[in-house]
Amino acid sequence: MNEEIRKLYRTAYGLRKDAVDMVYHARTGHAAPCLSEADILTALYFHVMNLDPANPHWADRDRFVLSKGHASPLYYAVLARRGYFPPEDLMEYRGLNTKLQGHPDMKKCPGVDFTTGSLGNGLAGALGMALIGKKDKKDYRVFAVCGDGELDEGIIWEAATYAGNEHLGRLIVFVDNNGLQSGGAVEKIQDLGDIAARFEACKWHAQTIDGHDMEAILDAVAEAEKVTDKPSVIVAKTIKGKGVSFMEGQYLWHMKAPNDEQYAIACEELERKVKEYE
């Protein structure tokens, strides 16, 4: 494993620790959905995307939309650690009238490109940005991360259809396919069938990867970039709650804060992982 990959894993586990800290401190929030997306967001923000945190509205930046907006703590941690605002602000999460609202708010939080939280809409917002990028012949890419549960929403497929027909090669979407949603297994709540095939039917380029394999994530983005005449979906197989033993694969941790004892265990496990990658 090269040093860059090792560093990305280290960062991802540090961000997981931040997210758990925030949810513990707020006494509420979506802990487990943050842990499954951590490696993807880390790869994008700390390796892939062209950004200027000092200038969040830089016209040529790559755009990012967290369509599964409930997994905001990890996103906020990413933005803070990337320099959009001081990390000590993270404990504001869910506080009164804070910039770190329960779900990401583009008008309140520096670095957030699109307001999300109402599931399914993030992909349509990303579509709007990608359509403008194409119209204006811009080089910026638009990245989005969707949950698998939110693929139930009709708007996802409205947006997917348009993006495919418009050949939006600079739109790259991850599906954080952790297989669990609020009420249980995705396939039991509403079986989506073959997610990659569904996007392919909408004229997308599709890949399926291990969403906790940092090299696979970077390779998939590189592969997606080679496909210039189709939007890309990367179905990332992930584990809900990844990195905290008692949250892993447990849908009841979809929205729940750890108690003192659980928090201590989570911290110990995540800090051990950070050390492991030093």
Next chain:
Amino acid sequence: MESTRTGFGHALLEIAQEREDILVTSADTYRSFALGEFVERFPDRYFEFGIAEQCMITASAGMASEGYTVFSVGYSPFLSMRAVEQIRTFCAYTNQNVKIVAGLGGLSGDTDGVTHQGTEDISMIRAIPNMMLVSPADSVAARAMTKMIADIRTPVYLRLGRGATPIIYDEDQTFELGKALTARDYGTDAAILATGYCVGEAMKAADALKEQGVGVRVLDFHTIKPFDTEAALKACADCGNIVVVEDGSIYGGLAGAVAETFVENGAAPKKFKRLGLTTFGTTGTVPQLAEFFGLDRKALEKTVKDMIG
């Protein structure tokens, strides 16, 4: 006779020739907004979503976030209800420069029936912070107000009709956003506060009543939000007898806005009557429906005469 949609489409074509930031998003509806020439001349500024209003509105917010002025055209029942969450959360909450252009407002969906009549649109949209709600009475007003809302950078709901309706204003009529227009001022026996299609009926009623020696003021609330509190209160103080008329729900509609304003400001009309819908619409032409639901000239005349006894 001309549709307010035509007034809108012509105005937008004029604006688009001068401003490259004007975009149109469509839910298979461009043709019904007289935008054929826009599409032909500015193909790179026309985005066809197909019959997918929710996606269109959220994506329009994404496009506006890139600095564009987006006119999103569709039908009132499908925008104000099916896509109301997208309007609220992604356009209004984020204060994006998206103009929601809604044909088939009120009963104008006429013979298509209830599915195509936006009779709750005012109530739905009025509750949303940051939204301006504009409801022009004829094609002249629609043209003028399209130009005015293009110049502001906040979200607006432009409530339009469908079929051709009477032209009630001269070409040189001026409008001010947020200020009710005094369309008739024949006296202080009663005031009719109206919006959209019903303004023309109110003007006809006022003309007829004038012949009978009854002096009526007609206010055109072409902007429902922000609401012109001053004009409403003045009508109450001057005239006492107040009739509100609209081709949609009186619950939360213009009538709701007027009643709230009166109560909150301690204004007590002598008599107060709301003409509008308390039920669903039904199939019929617009004039037939206006008569059926008691929103036309004759109903207004009778209401005013009953009031002044």
